[in-house]
Amino acid sequence: MSRAVPPPRPAPAEAPGPDLAALADLLAGPVVPAARGLLGGRLSAGGVTVRITEVEAYAGTAGDPASHAHRGRTPRNAVMFGPAGHAYVYFTYGMHWCVNVVTGPDGEASAVLLRAGEVVEGVDVARARRPAVRRDVDLARGPARLCAALGIDRAAYGSHLLGDGPVRLRPAVEPVPEAAVAAGPRVGVTGAHDVPWRFWVAGDPTVSAYRRHVPRAARR
DNA sequence: TATAAGATGGGT
DNA sequence: CCCATCTTATAC
Numbered sequence: 001m002s003r004a005v006p007p008p009r010p011a012p013a014e015a016p017g018p019d020l021a022a023l024a025d026l027l028a029g030p031v032v033p034a035a036r037g038l039l040g041g042r043l044s045a046g047g048v049t050v051r052i053t054e055v056e057a058y059a060g061t062a063g064d065p066a067s068h069a070h071r072g073r074t075p076r077n078a079v080m081f082g083p084a085g086h087a088y089v090y091f092t093y094g095m096h097w098c099v100n101v102v103t104g105p106d107g108e109a110s111a112v113l114l115r116a117g118e119v120v121e122g123v124d125v126a127r128a129r130r131p132a133v134r135r136d137v138d139l140a141r142g143p144a145r146l147c148a149a150l151g152i153d154r155a156a157y158g159s160h161l162l163g164d165g166p167v168r169l170r171p172a173v174e175p176v177p178e179a180a181v182a183a184g185p186r187v188g189v190t191g192a193h194d195v196p197w198r199f200w201v202a203g204d205p206t207v208s209a210y211r212r213h214v215p216r217a218a219r220r
Numbered sequence: 221t222a223t224a225a226g227a228t229g230g231g232t
Numbered sequence: 233c234c235c236a237t238c239t240t241a242t243a244c
Binding site for chain 3: 071074075076090091092093094095096
Binding site for chain 1: 225226227228229230231
């Protein structure tokens with residue numbers, strides 16, 4: 001025999017696999033740790049996967065005037081009052097969709113807005129959905145851009161994200177170290193500018209720009 | 221029924 | 233800096 005054949009690759013018997021149970025536990029807990037823990041996570045839909053780089057935490061009815069659930073349950077925010085791990089998708093400014101991950105125990109309306117991500121799979125598909133984009137870093141740089149890149153709209157409302165549905169959330173392949181997480185005030189909210197519940201991967205080019213909200217009435 | 225504002229994005 | 237666009241919530 002001239003030479004040894006390549007050794008057969010042993011099947012990964014114990015496939016490490018994403019730890020969905022740990023992610024489910026994280027989401028079922030308090031919203032701020034859940035938000036930080038979602039950084040680096042992967043969201044897949046419509047043939048595109050993003051690595052989450054920017055999020056915002058929104059508490060339930062208690063004491064967070066910026067939350068869509070602040071004034072109680074309505075048809076729009078109903079899913080926020082359900083169990084963690086489902087998608088709260090909402091339509092805004094007459095043209096944009098945004099997606100949140102519902103957190104906390106059943107009955108409590110907290111959620112994490114997914115504000116930006118890096119497209120790590122399906123760049124060509126995302127490009128086709130966002131023809132105006134020049135740089136790849138802009139494909140999902142902003143909450144409505146992220147939804148557009150993934151093709152997320154009303155149909156995803158209430159989706160269970162940890163199962164095998166059309167929209168899937170998975171743990172980070174490489175967790176973001178705590179030291180790499182930056183925090184600051186949330187974008188676009190009318191009040192609560194002092195609450196630093198926006199978290200992002202420091203220095204990541206896919207993180208959206210901060211803009212303080214200016215009420216329409218004040219602009220005229 | 222009417223009205224105002226919005227967890228935005230894109231073009232000037 | 234301005235503008236599109238329409239759902240949602242809340243005020244009559």
